[in-house]
Amino acid sequence: MPLGNCATVTRSLSDELDRPLSALATLRVRAHLLTCTGCRAYASQIATLRALSRHVAGHDDVAEPPNRR
Template sequence: MGKCKDITRLLSDALERNLELRERLAVGAHLPTCSGCRNFRRHIGLLRAASRAMSGIDDVDDAGPREQ
């Protein structure tokens, strides 16, 4: 593993499940050298946050508890 296609799939999978150790290691080794995959990770995070904000879902995992 290590190709951008594999890494972006793992980044997407990580939104839904915990990655296995070997998968986390592959992502961790690849991201420092690939700005495209780093941008993909940033963009899917922004899209997830925006969709949750629009749907009214309180995302404690990503942003921490919100004060009321």
């Protein structure tokens, strides 16, 4: 099973903000994140931006999905 390249993984991480990924896509992303520091940094950055934007919008009370790093 290919783990995906960085472009595919970062696209999937962005897509995951809008909709759940399939089980296979989630597995591929998580496996890739184990080996790629650049994609882990990207995942962290988009999680931070999402949390900050939710805070500014006043949505702090809505539960965030679990951190998947």
